Amino acid sequence: MSLQNTETAAHAVEGTAEEKAGKDSVQRRTSVRWRLFVLLLILVAVNYIDRGSISVALPIIQKEFNLAPELVGLLLSAFFWTYALMQIPVGLLIDKFGPRKVVTASCIGWGAATAASGLAGGFLSMFIARLGIGVAEAGVMPAGGKLNAIWMHKKERGRGATILDAGAPLGAGLGGILITWLIASTGSWRYSFIIAGAATVFMGLAVWWYVRDNPRNHKAVNDAEAEYIEASHAEEDAEATKDGVKGKRALLPYLKFRSFWAMCFGWLGFNGVFYGLLTWGPLYLAQAKHFNLNTIGWSTFVIFGAGFVGEILGGTIADKWRAAGASANLVMRTLLGISSVVVVGGLVGVTVVADPITAVVLLSVVLFFLRWVGLFWSIPAILGGRTNAGVLGGAMNFSGNIAGFVTPIVVGLIVGATGSYTWALLYFVGSAIIMGVSVLTLNYNKRLPV
Numbered sequence: 001m002s003l004q005n006t007e008t009a010a011h012a013v014e015g016t017a018e019e020k021a022g023k024d025s026v027q028r029r030t031s032v033r034w035r036l037f038v039l040l041l042i043l044v045a046v047n048y049i050d051r052g053s054i055s056v057a058l059p060i061i062q063k064e065f066n067l068a069p070e071l072v073g074l075l076l077s078a079f080f081w082t083y084a085l086m087q088i089p090v091g092l093l094i095d096k097f098g099p100r101k102v103v104t105a106s107c108i109g110w111g112a113a114t115a116a117s118g119l120a121g122g123f124l125s126m127f128i129a130r131l132g133i134g135v136a137e138a139g140v141m142p143a144g145g146k147l148n149a150i151w152m153h154k155k156e157r158g159r160g161a162t163i164l165d166a167g168a169p170l171g172a173g174l175g176g177i178l179i180t181w182l183i184a185s186t187g188s189w190r191y192s193f194i195i196a197g198a199a200t201v202f203m204g205l206a207v208w209w210y211v212r213d214n215p216r217n218h219k220a221v222n223d224a225e226a227e228y229i230e231a232s233h234a235e236e237d238a239e240a241t242k243d244g245v246k247g248k249r250a251l252l253p254y255l256k257f258r259s260f261w262a263m264c265f266g267w268l269g270f271n272g273v274f275y276g277l278l279t280w281g282p283l284y285l286a287q288a289k290h291f292n293l294n295t296i297g298w299s300t301f302v303i304f305g306a307g308f309v310g311e312i313l314g315g316t317i318a319d320k321w322r323a324a325g326a327s328a329n330l331v332m333r334t335l336l337g338i339s340s341v342v343v344v345g346g347l348v349g350v351t352v353v354a355d356p357i358t359a360v361v362l363l364s365v366v367l368f369f370l371r372w373v374g375l376f377w378s379i380p381a382i383l384g385g386r387t388n389a390g391v392l393g394g395a396m397n398f399s400g401n402i403a404g405f406v407t408p409i410v411v412g413l414i415v416g417a418t419g420s421y422t423w424a425l426l427y428f429v430g431s432a433i434i435m436g437v438s439v440l441t442l443n444y445n446k447r448l449p450v
Helices: 003-027 032-065 069-085 087-097 099-117 123-137 140-151 157-165 167-186 189-210 223-242 252-256 258-287 293-323 328-352 356-418 422-441
Strands: none
Touching: 032 069, 032 099, 032 123, 032 140, 032 157, 032 167, 032 189, 032 223, 069 087, 069 123, 069 356, 087 099, 087 140, 087 356, 099 123, 099 140, 099 189, 140 157, 140 356, 157 167, 157 293, 157 356, 167 189, 167 293, 167 356, 223 356, 252 258, 252 356, 258 293, 258 328, 258 356, 258 422, 293 328, 293 356, 328 356, 328 422, 356 422
16 A cells, blocks of 8 residues: 555544544533523522412411401512512623622522511511512523523523423422421421521522533533534524624613514513413412312412423424424424414313313413413523523513513402403403414514614
């Protein structure tokens, strides 16, 4: 064999070895991003357990503090007012200082406020503590949206969004059982709040230890995983430059785009249904279907557990369909359109069925498909990129939490005026229709030119 042929063969062997090494490197890619989002799922679940703890303990608190129904309503609404008002400011802080600092501060702050609510001596101190919980918790979901933009490959953001948001139905389903168990175990609603608050502070320390604002700064991330994420970022940045995106940090310029408003109204409609069922669902089962307390607890667990399963499945379907080559618009409009149709149909069905078990089954189906809209937590990254994912997530969640404090009041007025839940359920149908129109209007294919 000639020297030239020998060198050629050697180069070929080297090339094959390099290609193999490259393939092996991809196969050995670390999965820190997935572990990070499992941590966020747990964090959001704790978030919903803490925010709902007062509802579980309310009969005891109302009797101990001698609260009139009007004061009970104010106490329940306190969280949502400050939570909603803080969304956009905290989104700006996330984009400026990074999600790690903001979400850690959120955990420690809301844990302290939850513990403080266990020390409340009356309505005023409890009201202030609930305001504090709302302020402190505000950073969690927008920070999660920002981390989705930073950590996830664009083909994985559907699963990232739904893993993050699935903590809501999981926390709602488990919260009643856990807080009730804590009250029974400690013999005091106060101790249960203090324990829950302390656990949340420890969650904050876990977040600070594990979360990073850049995958390269995480010791457990290898080069293969970092390069995989960075390649997605580079591709997105190139597309954004081609589309005339300036990449400046701002919120106001987004207000002129239809997709921004579709994002906000879609999340508003979604939460009109979700918060309505979260706050009034147990009373509906008790008063309209005559369930006892134990049956209500397990029915709530089944209904919101279905939402958890549905959300994880929806994110998986979306990402696998995108990986197969389908456009973002086709995937999102199809899945979220189906979700809207099933939710509307299921809620209409609940208004006409008399059998309580059938009502629980229908509500479980509604939650299963409703939670597909958790895919919306990928939208701040789609529309605003890594630069503005925080503030867009804040704007979206602000809109959704308008429904958080309006819906319980409106449903109470409807039930009080009519003595029935029929028109309240039709209010949820109206919210689902707003959601459906919005998810079909939004353009999921490209970043907005800001």
